[in-house]
Amino acid sequence: MAGKVFFAVSMSLDGFSAPESMEGIRATPEQRERDPRLDRWVAQWMELQSWIFPVRFFRENLGLGEGGEEGLDNDVARTTFERTGASIMGRRMFDLGEHAWPESAPFHTPVFVLTHQPRDPWERPGGTTFHFVGDGIHKALDRAREAAGDRDVRIAGGSETILQFLNAGLVDEFSIALAPVLFGAGIRLFDGVDASRVRLEPVRSEPSSRATHLTYAVHRR
Amino acid sequence: MAGKVFFAVSMSLDGFSAPESMEGIRATPEQRERDPRLDRWVAQWMELQSWIFPVRFFRENLGLGEGGEEGLDNDVARTTFERTGASIMGRRMFDLGEHAWPESAPFHTPVFVLTHQPRDPWERPGGTTFHFVGDGIHKALDRAREAAGDRDVRIAGGSETILQFLNAGLVDEFSIALAPVLFGAGIRLFDGVDASRVRLEPVRSEPSSRATHLTYAVHRR
Numbered sequence: 001m002a003g004k005v006f007f008a009v010s011m012s013l014d015g016f017s018a019p020e021s022m023e024g025i026r027a028t029p030e031q032r033e034r035d036p037r038l039d040r041w042v043a044q045w046m047e048l049q050s051w052i053f054p055v056r057f058f059r060e061n062l063g064l065g066e067g068g069e070e071g072l073d074n075d076v077a078r079t080t081f082e083r084t085g086a087s088i089m090g091r092r093m094f095d096l097g098e099h100a101w102p103e104s105a106p107f108h109t110p111v112f113v114l115t116h117q118p119r120d121p122w123e124r125p126g127g128t129t130f131h132f133v134g135d136g137i138h139k140a141l142d143r144a145r146e147a148a149g150d151r152d153v154r155i156a157g158g159s160e161t162i163l164q165f166l167n168a169g170l171v172d173e174f175s176i177a178l179a180p181v182l183f184g185a186g187i188r189l190f191d192g193v194d195a196s197r198v199r200l201e202p203v204r205s206e207p208s209s210r211a212t213h214l215t216y217a218v219h220r221r
Numbered sequence: 222m223a224g225k226v227f228f229a230v231s232m233s234l235d236g237f238s239a240p241e242s243m244e245g246i247r248a249t250p251e252q253r254e255r256d257p258r259l260d261r262w263v264a265q266w267m268e269l270q271s272w273i274f275p276v277r278f279f280r281e282n283l284g285l286g287e288g289g290e291e292g293l294d295n296d297v298a299r300t301t302f303e304r305t306g307a308s309i310m311g312r313r314m315f316d317l318g319e320h321a322w323p324e325s326a327p328f329h330t331p332v333f334v335l336t337h338q339p340r341d342p343w344e345r346p347g348g349t350t351f352h353f354v355g356d357g358i359h360k361a362l363d364r365a366r367e368a369a370g371d372r373d374v375r376i377a378g379g380s381e382t383i384l385q386f387l388n389a390g391l392v393d394e395f396s397i398a399l400a401p402v403l404f405g406a407g408i409r410l411f412d413g414v415d416a417s418r419v420r421l422e423p424v425r426s427e428p429s430s431r432a433t434h435l436t437y438a439v440h441r442r
Binding site for chain 1: 234235236397399401402403404405406409410411413414415416417419421422423425426427428430431433435437
């Protein structure tokens, strides 16, 4: 049986899945001195994701060393990774990640990057190969499904890419790590959702001390 | 010891606490025929609040009759009511409620309405008295605290009023019934929050089959 199509992201209580810009991640010290917002955006991002940094699986998977916390947050991180047979991401997420991921990128599966600029597949040590797909989300999903086999396809991000798949009726399920933080501004996860066509069914809601892990199945209205 | 200042509202997963307009609630059949959005907005509101309608306490408190569901949703509705010694609301919420509440308004405590149009107190059967306060949120809170005694003061709404109190550092705690629904548009609960000054501490996160009940303590950053 074919796997599911899902996304799994962290979201602030006021609905943001990213700060206004992620440019702080690759900014030089000079740039950060000129624009103090860059540091603030990185701090927001760290706060949003703070449930995942201390867990054992995250440290293992990024090669940060032994140890780390067990428990629900760790289980969620591990399960999300293990169910994923292939990922799909937007070009901007890839561009940012290219600078932020370690050489052994943390996917360890095929990753399909939506882009209008064709490019040869890019193989990384540790089993991640990036494929650049220029013929639309349906074709990208066909290829990802095939690559994933029995496992699930993760729409990795960013939120614009996630919304394209959600509004096209291609998402079966999603998980949100709801972080106890208010952003006030930034990139809204569900900005532009076609609410008249998407119905949610609660599947799970589990709190850890750092986030509430919510899972919903997606149906057409 | 004085009570806490809190708010407790339902919120869609994408951060809305009300549809674009609540005018559908008091619209005539002719108005609803002319503007089909009115019915859609009421339907959204019903979906947002659907966790509370079947519970025993809600039925009791509005005089809808015997019976109703027990369980977490009922406990949340009852506890929220019982902790409240006085409420504060904005003028627009009062104007809408005036048409929607039964004669025996569902507060059964003093309610302080923020308004620029002074008016004599309005006493309803069943213990609700509306007081109209024209000298700002701090004065309204002083009067509500005094009226509440040992019990808590609830900032009832709407979201603009809630945000005024939150940004002024006057809210100790809040609860959200996170509904499994996406609105896409409407009134955002946290629109205009001063995120640089508000820090949240998770207190409780409890799922029912219809909503996830989240409680946070509010601290200054």
